[in-house]
Amino acid sequence: MWSEEKRIRGIFTGMSAGYIALGLVLMLWPQGAMNVICGVLGAAAVVLGVYKLFRYFTAQGVEVLFVNMSAGVVLLLVGLVLLIRPALLLGLLPILLGLLVVIDGTSRVRTALELRRVGYGAWGLELAFSALSVLLGVVLIANPMFSLNLATAFIGAVLCVDGIINLWDIFYVSRQIRNLRR
Numbered sequence: 141m142w143s144e145e146k147r148i149r150g151i152f153t154g155m156s157a158g159y160i161a162l163g164l165v166l167m168l169w170p171q172g173a174m175n176v177i178c179g180v181l182g183a184a185a186v187v188l189g190v191y192k193l194f195r196y197f198t199a200q201g202v203e204v205l206f207v208n209m210s211a212g213v214v215l216l217l218v219g220l221v222l223l224i225r226p227a228l229l230l231g232l233l234p235i236l237l238g239l240l241v242v243i244d245g246t247s248r249v250r251t252a253l254e255l256r257r258v259g260y261g262a263w264g265l266e267l268a269f270s271a272l273s274v275l276l277g278v279v280l281i282a283n284p285m286f287s288l289n290l291a292t293a294f295i296g297a298v299l300c301v302d303g304i305i306n307l308w309d310i311f312y313v314s315r316q317i318r319n320l321r322r
Contacts, residue, residue, distance in 0.1 A: 145314075149310055149314065152306060152309075152310050153310055155303075155306070156303040156304075156306035158303075159300070159306065160307075162296070162299055163299030163300035163301075163303060164300060166292050166295055166296030167296035168296075170292030170296070171292070173292065174230055174233070178223075179226070182218075182219045182220070182221070182222030182223035182226070183219065185216070185218045185222060186215070186219030187219075188215050188219075189211075189213070189214070189217075190212070190216060192212030192215060193208070193212035194212075196209040196212060230292075231284060233295070234280045234283075234284040234294075235280070235284045237295050237299070238277045238278065238281035238284075239277065239281065241274075241277030241298055241299075241302055242278060242281070243277075244277075244302060244306075245271070245272070245273030245276075245277060246270070248266065248269065248270040249267065249274075252266040252267035255313065255316075258317075258320055259320070262316075266309070269308070272305070273301075273305060276298045276301065277298070280294070280298060
């Protein structure tokens, strides 16, 4: 049981550190970071699209599925658009990241409510942090088109704050839960 808990804590610590690192990169080099992200996603979509088309045209029997051809064409087109016109993704990215932050924040509401249920006195702080994450995510969703560099830096700041809150959850709240188990 403890090894599983440590493994999960390690995964979440790594994810939180990744949030913070990505957030810092987005804050310090917003335009360059966004162009790199679009290039990587575009290249990956092109490669996957070509692979799907290759599978469709070389498969035999049951493996010949129309979904491989249509998915290949869509991925190829999306990848080419990302490589040629990355600004299209840049308008959607704040909305997508905002959704992720809202989902993450709302999932932590349950943690706060569980802490309240087991009698942890500072459960309200966890609830406040969760509400802050949800609020920041909603701001990203509601205003996706304000200055792209400012939006990118803001996304970076939101990811940093969310990563720090997650680290706080991992270390402080899990320590409190262990103390309550004793």
